[in-house]
Amino acid sequence: MQKKLWEREYLELKNLPSSQTPKPSRALTWFIEEYCPANKVPAGRALDVGMGRGRNSVYLAQKGWSVTGTEIADAAISLAKKTFNEADVASKVQVLQRSAGEKLPLPDVNFNLILDMMVLHLLSSSERDIYAPEVMRLLKPGGHFLFYTIYADSPAARNLCQSSPGPEPNSYVIPQSGMIEKGFTESEIKQMFHPLRVVNLETKTEFTPAFGDIYERVYLQGLLKK
Numbered sequence: 001m002q003k004k005l006w007e008r009e010y011l012e013l014k015n016l017p018s019s020q021t022p023k024p025s026r027a028l029t030w031f032i033e034e035y036c037p038a039n040k041v042p043a044g045r046a047l048d049v050g051m052g053r054g055r056n057s058v059y060l061a062q063k064g065w066s067v068t069g070t071e072i073a074d075a076a077i078s079l080a081k082k083t084f085n086e087a088d089v090a091s092k093v094q095v096l097q098r099s100a101g102e103k104l105p106l107p108d109v110n111f112n113l114i115l116d117m118m119v120l121h122l123l124s125s126s127e128r129d130i131y132a133p134e135v136m137r138l139l140k141p142g143g144h145f146l147f148y149t150i151y152a153d154s155p156a157a158r159n160l161c162q163s164s165p166g167p168e169p170n171s172y173v174i175p176q177s178g179m180i181e182k183g184f185t186e187s188e189i190k191q192m193f194h195p196l197r198v199v200n201l202e203t204k205t206e207f208t209p210a211f212g213d214i215y216e217r218v219y220l221q222g223l224l225k226k
Contacts, residue, residue, distance in 0.1 A: 010075035024059035044112030050119035054080030061089035101127025116147040152183030154218030196224035
């Protein structure tokens with residue numbers, strides 16, 4: 001899962017918002033502060049896939065969730081552990097150095113929430129073939145899968161696919177970093193994670209600061225339920 005490139009991002013480049021900001025993802029705050037109260041979803045066990053520097057794991061732990069965070073980059077894990085100690089939530093967060101594209105040493109039906117904030121589109125086709133079944137294996141009945149990823153049918157994604165094509169359809173190589181990303185359509189998401197039920201699936205347009213500039217990007221925010 002492009003580990004060397006992420007090590008470089010956390011150690012040297014620091015170009016991407018997710019590798020720098022301490023704030024939790026907006027999709028997660030919507031889920032915890034709006035969706036959960038409205039649907040009487042109590043705090044439980046959460047899996048934070050690709051936790052980065054731990055911003056979402058901290059937020060979940062502070063809201064009463066027991067969290068397991070996975071991450072491949074050593075530099076990110078070091079930053080996350082420091083963050084957990086400073087926020088006094090280290091006892092509530094278990095850290096696993098694992099890629100999202102491999103099977104996890106975790107028991108079946110173990111999580112009420114699986115959180116994927118900008119990881120899915122970084123996986124190769126073979127990694128996604130492992131990842132999607134793992135999401136379904138690990139979720140408890142009634143559990144939720146909350147994700148944020150690249151939307152394929154957007155001007156920016158289409159332009160990048162044409163100017164800097166990647167190894168599979170709707171994929172591209174980011175010129176500034178060499179990272180490979182893949183955009184997804186709504187139908188791809190539904191098929192990939194079937195039979196999870198779609199609770200919410202919508203596009204979000206953001207103006208994202210990265211590589212010293214501001215870029216208009218369209219993302220897919222989704223909430224699926226087992």
